[in-house]
Amino acid sequence: MLGALSRNRPLLALLRGGNGGDKAASAALWAASKRFMSSDNTITVREALNSAIDEEMSADNKVFVMGEEVGEYQGAYKVTKGLLQKFGPDRVLDTPITEAGFTGLGVGAAMYGLKPIVEFMTFNFAMQAIDHLINSAAKTNYMSGGTINVPIVFRGPNGAAAGVAAQHSQCFAAWYGQVPGLKVLVPYDAEDARGLMKAAIRDPDPVVFLENELLYGESFPVSQEVLDPSFTLPIGKAKIMREGDDLTIVTFSKMVGYALKAADELAKEGISVEVVNLRSIRPLDRETINASVRKTSRLLTLEEGWPQHGVGAEICASVVEESFYYLDAPVERICGADVPMPYAANLERLAVPQIDDVIRAARRACFRKEEKKQATA
């Protein structure tokens, strides 16, 4: 018993916040303690989210989780697995099916100094609570003249899943991305999930954290740094996943994976694609987007949501406004079909972008290939 305690002490000290010990050794110790970790540091997005929430709850006991099935059911998508056992029912609350009520309750608790993480089973259900997301969370810091802030995180799966039809498949990135007062994050891989979740929990403003159900089970290799409890990512900074010279693809969430696969295919044809993973819809990293377009001269935006007033529309507008003279081809927008999501499997495939669509649009954009331009930003 005592032996077990003394083994855990350095681990606990590490989890309570870095103490200047040997970083690599302590990270390795931490990694070894997590049974799900394989030896080559690959974790799933689900594990990344779970560990991020777990660590933040350990570090700050004002953080708590609430939502439907987050406790005893271990999370509708198992993202909150194990948290009830570890932190107890006072900090992991199973709520009744009352989105408007419990979202407002979370906002009130945040106004009073706690740090809630509100889970929506999917963001479609958040439409029943959107009044509180916008009117009491996003707008309060402004309406109160800066005296009352709302440090709350709203998280859950967003966008299309598989065969769940119209009311369960909407992408809300464009809707929330329009609202001043919200920070909107869209992680892709495990590193994004961990870093952005930690940043979101620590942030003093309301954060809408749009995950993707189909990405939860995907594994990604992560570095030791990512596994460290103090790892966070800055909010508002995009990541260049892959460098290229001929075409910029700007995208987020699951579509980043599609863009990377398309880029591999296009490389065989001699088209070198730069893939920008937005990570953050609001604030949008216009600097990174425009710097990339000024380098490649061609833009392709890729998203699963509907085309009109979508995220791609904003990116295209931003590039046309700021980098018009650098463009060698019209901007290309790939979006989901302008229909509610159909149920039939073949129709559903037609309603969301596929890798082939990306490849074809990329070839179209590269039709007038000019000499390479210098990066100017």
Place this chain on the structure above:
Amino acid sequence: MAALSSLRVVVPQVDITRGASGAQGAHSAGAVGDKAFFGLRSGQRLGAEVGRVTLRGCGVAVPAGNVRATAAASKVVKEKAKSEKAQLLVTKEEGLELYEDMVLGRSFEDMCAQMYYRGKMFGFVHLYNGQEAVSTGFIKLLRKEDYVTSTYRDHVHALSKGVPARQVMAELFGKTTGCCRGQGGSMHMFSAEHGLLGGFAFIGEGIPVAVGAAFSSKYKREVLKDDKADTVSIAFFGDGTANNGQFFECLNMAQLWKLPVIFVVENNLWAIGMSHYRSTSDVEIWKKGPAFGMASAHVDGMDVLKVREVAKEAVARARRGDGPTLIECETYRFRGHSLADPDELRSPAEKAHYAARDPIVALKKYLLENELATEADLKSIEKKIDDVVEDAVEFADASPLPQRSQLLENVFADPKGFGIGPDGKYRCEDPGFTAGTAQV
């Protein structure tokens, strides 16, 4: 009783134009000084039987006749203690405090109307005239750190909670010295210092927020082990809100988790031009509490002393940890819904009936009859309030408008936002970041 078709005008159950002395069950207006009744005990079976219980620690009594034959058994009636000398409900200091607060509310709102018609105030302005007893009766029992949420009719809640009249008036004028720096306005009064969490334009929006503040209080006590955390929160809202889904969701959660929140329905019978009787299937709002297992009461909201008695018990229950209470206050607004409302649908007879029950006049009468104050005392209070309100107007007039740069301020609490600290580096690179907060 209620019409099945909305095409017919619904006759209210109670004839409100009858004189104040009639005993008419739940809607009766007793004389000032009559005790309020407090119906609760949701655990009892519904049925025709009504029990009689003395409320613990509270010497309050009610006239035995005030029971509706068809009422649910969850209402409990107390025996009236007929005594030679009327039991005084307030001390002199308390009485004068209540009087001053109500006169402040009334004068302030009257001044708002004047300023609006002179163009100093604009947009939507909803005045509270006539309902002062509810705000004063409840809020004057709270501590500074207790929380209040309200709707758009929030000026007087702000004043009762302690926000200085100057700051409220400046906010209404849209000046930078207002309590929200001019960024909130009439419908969005917030004050972190005084525990006013809004000011919400959407009815029903403030209720979950108040429940959340109550949740925080309980969380601090039980999870963060802060024994002194026993703050209470009150949500004020109207009869129209009592039909809204969020209200029911909150009744459920508050009772389920026994949160220290009080739901106060200011039933002024009208939601803009929609009569309560035309829009509600069961007009007795207090009855919605027992459906969720919650203690509830109905009280005459034109009588500040009755409201105060009921409020005392509700606040004490919440602080003890006994859970939420739903209180329906029968009240009335003397003016229209807002300053833009022509107020054509309410009958003059109804308005006259309630004007005769003006809470300020009633309290004045009580204080004088029971020799708790003299005319001179009350006159000096009125004069003092006139000065306060005049001063507030002058202050607001003289205050500057917000500067242009203020337009983009306060969108986020994190000033540099976007994960970048004041030194320009990414926050995640800061060695102190593991401390767990972005506060810089």
